[in-house]
Amino acid sequence: xxxxxxxxxxxxxxxxxxxxxxxxxxxxxxxxxxxxxxxxxxxxxxxxxxxxxxxxxxxxxxxxxxxxxxxxxxxxxxxxxxxxxxxxxxxxxxxxxxxxxxxxxxxxxxxxxxxxxxxxxxxxxxxxxxxxxxxxxxxxxxxxxxxxxxxxxxxxxxxxxxxxxxxxxxxxxxxxxxxxxxxxxxxxxxxxxxxxxxxxxxxxxxxxxxxxxxxxxxxxxxxxxxxxxxxxxxxxxxxxxxxxxxxxxxxxxxxxxxxxxxxxxxxxxxxxxxxxxxxxxxxxxxxxxxxxxxxxxxxxxxxxxxxxxxxxxxxxxxxxxxxxxxxxxxxxxxxxxxxxxxxxxxxxxxxxxxxxxxxxxxxxxxxxxxxxxxxxxxxxxxxxxxxxxxxxxxxxxxxxxxxxxxxxxxxxxxxxxxxxxxxx
Amino acid sequence: xxxxxxxxxxxxxxxxxxxxxxxxxxxxxxxxxxxxxxxxxxxxxxxxxxxxxxxxxxxxxxxxxxxxxxxxxxxxxxxxxxxxxxxxxxxxxxxxxxxxxxxxxxxxxxxxxxxxxxxxxxxxxxxxxxxxxxxxxxxxxxxxxxxxxxxxxxxxxxxxxxxxxxxxxxxxxxxxxxxxxxxxxxxxxxxxxxxxxxxxxxxxxxxxxxxxxxxxxxxxxxxxxxxxxxxxxxxxxxxxxxxxxxxxxxxxxxxxxxxxxxxxxxxxxxxxxxxxxxxxxxxxxxxxxxxxxxxxxxxxxxxxxxxxxxxxxxxxxxxxxxxxxxxxxxxxxxxxxxxxxxxxxxxxxxxxxxxxxxxxxxxxxxxxxxxxxxxxxxxxxxxxxxxxxxxxxxxxxxxxxxxxxxxxxxxxxxxxxxxxxxxxxxxxxxxxxxxxxxxxxxxxxxxxxxxxxxxxxxxxxxxxxxxxx
Numbered sequence: 001x002x003x004x005x006x007x008x009x010x011x012x013x014x015x016x017x018x019x020x021x022x023x024x025x026x027x028x029x030x031x032x033x034x035x036x037x038x039x040x041x042x043x044x045x046x047x048x049x050x051x052x053x054x055x056x057x058x059x060x061x062x063x064x065x066x067x068x069x070x071x072x073x074x075x076x077x078x079x080x081x082x083x084x085x086x087x088x089x090x091x092x093x094x095x096x097x098x099x100x101x102x103x104x105x106x107x108x109x110x111x112x113x114x115x116x117x118x119x120x121x122x123x124x125x126x127x128x129x130x131x132x133x134x135x136x137x138x139x140x141x142x143x144x145x146x147x148x149x150x151x152x153x154x155x156x157x158x159x160x161x162x163x164x165x166x167x168x169x170x171x172x173x174x175x176x177x178x179x180x181x182x183x184x185x186x187x188x189x190x191x192x193x194x195x196x197x198x199x200x201x202x203x204x205x206x207x208x209x210x211x212x213x214x215x216x217x218x219x220x221x222x223x224x225x226x227x228x229x230x231x232x233x234x235x236x237x238x239x240x241x242x243x244x245x246x247x248x249x250x251x252x253x254x255x256x257x258x259x260x261x262x263x264x265x266x267x268x269x270x271x272x273x274x275x276x277x278x279x280x281x282x283x284x285x286x287x288x289x290x291x292x293x294x295x296x297x298x299x300x301x302x303x304x305x306x307x308x309x310x311x312x313x314x315x316x317x318x319x320x321x322x323x324x325x326x327x328x329x330x331x332x333x334x335x336x337x338x339x340x341x342x343x344x345x346x347x348x349x350x351x352x353x354x355x356x357x358x359x360x361x362x363x364x365x366x367x368x369x370x371x372x373x374x375x376x377x378x379x380x381x382x383x384x385x386x387x388x389x390x391x392x393x394x395x396x397x398x399x400x401x402x403x404x405x406x407x408x409x410x411x412x413x414x415x416x417x418x419x420x421x422x423x424x
Numbered sequence: 425x426x427x428x429x430x431x432x433x434x435x436x437x438x439x440x441x442x443x444x445x446x447x448x449x450x451x452x453x454x455x456x457x458x459x460x461x462x463x464x465x466x467x468x469x470x471x472x473x474x475x476x477x478x479x480x481x482x483x484x485x486x487x488x489x490x491x492x493x494x495x496x497x498x499x500x501x502x503x504x505x506x507x508x509x510x511x512x513x514x515x516x517x518x519x520x521x522x523x524x525x526x527x528x529x530x531x532x533x534x535x536x537x538x539x540x541x542x543x544x545x546x547x548x549x550x551x552x553x554x555x556x557x558x559x560x561x562x563x564x565x566x567x568x569x570x571x572x573x574x575x576x577x578x579x580x581x582x583x584x585x586x587x588x589x590x591x592x593x594x595x596x597x598x599x600x601x602x603x604x605x606x607x608x609x610x611x612x613x614x615x616x617x618x619x620x621x622x623x624x625x626x627x628x629x630x631x632x633x634x635x636x637x638x639x640x641x642x643x644x645x646x647x648x649x650x651x652x653x654x655x656x657x658x659x660x661x662x663x664x665x666x667x668x669x670x671x672x673x674x675x676x677x678x679x680x681x682x683x684x685x686x687x688x689x690x691x692x693x694x695x696x697x698x699x700x701x702x703x704x705x706x707x708x709x710x711x712x713x714x715x716x717x718x719x720x721x722x723x724x725x726x727x728x729x730x731x732x733x734x735x736x737x738x739x740x741x742x743x744x745x746x747x748x749x750x751x752x753x754x755x756x757x758x759x760x761x762x763x764x765x766x767x768x769x770x771x772x773x774x775x776x777x778x779x780x781x782x783x784x785x786x787x788x789x790x791x792x793x794x795x796x797x798x799x800x801x802x803x804x805x806x807x808x809x810x811x812x813x814x815x816x817x818x819x820x821x822x823x824x825x826x827x828x829x830x831x832x833x834x835x836x837x838x839x840x841x842x843x844x845x846x847x848x849x850x851x852x853x854x855x856x857x858x859x860x861x862x863x864x865x866x867x868x869x870x871x872x873x874x875x876x877x878x879x880x881x882x883x884x885x886x887x888x889x890x891x892x893x
Contacts, residue, residue, distance in 0.1 A: 147501065149501070151503070152503075162577070288495070292489055293493050293497075296493050296742070299509070299510050300510075302509055400485065420477075420478065
């Protein structure tokens, strides 16, 4: 066992979290043997101690934690700023498109949407610990909710009059405020906002096996309610910008905001939040919700970005987001980097073997994600030994291993992060 | 989650009691080794908002995958058909909520609606007097067996039930007063729907928590039947305990009921499929027809659906596995002196005669992690006459209008943390555990009186014990 761990272990001899093996020993036994076993168990069991106080007592570790938390906050801020900048480009492209609807302006708008997703997907590792993105009034549901109630927004095949857009009687004014409100109607989400709503309004339903959705430009010129469709599209973009701006503000330096709280809190608690985002995105959201579910249903459109057929990006850039936090390094839109102390450095100081294993796994997940054949909605089809399905399961297994290793790392720090069930 | 303070004492207690079994302290206090492990090896240790949402601790990777996939279909909204997400469309036409988790929030307990709120995690069962050929309740010819309070565009909701409360005053033997509230249901039809028939039977039911259900499914039938004493001939203690025998749609046979407030469901698969249909309007291999009556077919039959069936067998089973693998949480503060005293009172008052503390699971469950576990659910899964006060007068298979199934108590102390409220009993009328105990009547009257006669400190001890579960 590495020195650091032993030291933490000794200092952390308190607060047994669970006592299963001891108390199940209810057969008559030599009492002193029980005491000895109990104490041995207390020392050896990886989850039995809590060492927040131990870490507080180690100034080097504490300093390293504080640096890690600071780097993380810098990355989060830069990543949300980049997302906002790309979303503003998208908003401009949508305005150009709505002023002059043409194949050219539509294509440009679509490309802007794809571009804006790339930084956003990397921010998803900042979810799952009730931070600004997904605390009780966090905008996650407004930004990225899925699946889409597309018939709640606009027409779908077989239902030409469906949706808010085609219902001027009940919804005369389409505004960002209305969209936000409708998203929360009935106490549950009717998914009418965010990236996937804009995606649907640009691409339309994906009704073909070969490519993405093929919404005609005429939906924005001569089709019924074309002007209302434009209004909805622009209002959805306004709402997107509004929510991203709030996230940037939450993480901006030198303000009285969440970032300040995150940096001044017990650094062990902030590290726990960081690891929770990593474990949940690895073991639950990406490997489970986005990959396994689509793999199992083999429903062509049970994929995250089904209208645009860009689900492969969702996988790669989610995995990259985890690697950013691990490495303490994020490459910005302009190619510059934000670099500092990563979780990797913290892990190295605690247990180099575990750190190396995690490093290999996290890098492998990114590489393997890139190897899933495109488009994703075809990769899930066919027999289990098809390259697409095999490729997906390799990534799933790698992410699961990664999540288990992150949990192991968290135990070394005196807590245990979850890998299933959403925290919000 | 905050870190618990150092607790050498609990370790010391384990050692002490291991060394001195049945010495000194009353036997009852130390009679259950590992009693904090509510679900044996499956037990999880999480006291926060996700306390009911974690997979069993001993889950295999294969079942964890099934759990995660099931979780997706339990949590995510079902959407209007037709939609691109074909695996998730088909909501309605009538529905109560858009997802399982809308009502079983954080896999926990529902609550009655606020005065001006449309009900979500409470539903209304409807029937007319009599029994179907399978022995179940006869659905109302217009409304069916559940009130549809929401509907997709193009359809009308059936109506709403307004719930008002009548205050029922009482007092403990020590003179301190309390007030219970008894709900009064008033069905208000919407739009084109007619007033309900005079003899319609209504029953309000909150969504029960769903953790630990797999372990209850894994208890052998003979164990549950061994708790039964239908004529009170075994113990002559005023407590009967009757099994409900209900219709299994898959096997087309009568089987032991285990789940639901009246134990009217034989297994989690049928419970889940019926909830998909009644609550979300999702058809399945168990229930291939949409949830409207012949009377409603004229207006609802033509609306788009999400396929036939809307959830296939594979995904239905995933949602079932998800629930089967939701773990019960470990007890907290179980060595606290007040809690230990409360436990003693729980036994002395006779609560444990129906809320049976401990039993073994069998070796037959397909989720093998659930097998051969010593579990502490605090239920016998049997029906008991709970008296006029709690009666809904709506029979359900062999359950009479005054009978209810003993609900499990594991995790009950985490209700407030997980769900932000402490509304208990089938219709959420009890505003806290004390009121829930005070509503016990019928077979539980002696236990309730025992509680009512206790001094305040001992009542608090009992509540502390319940909160430790």
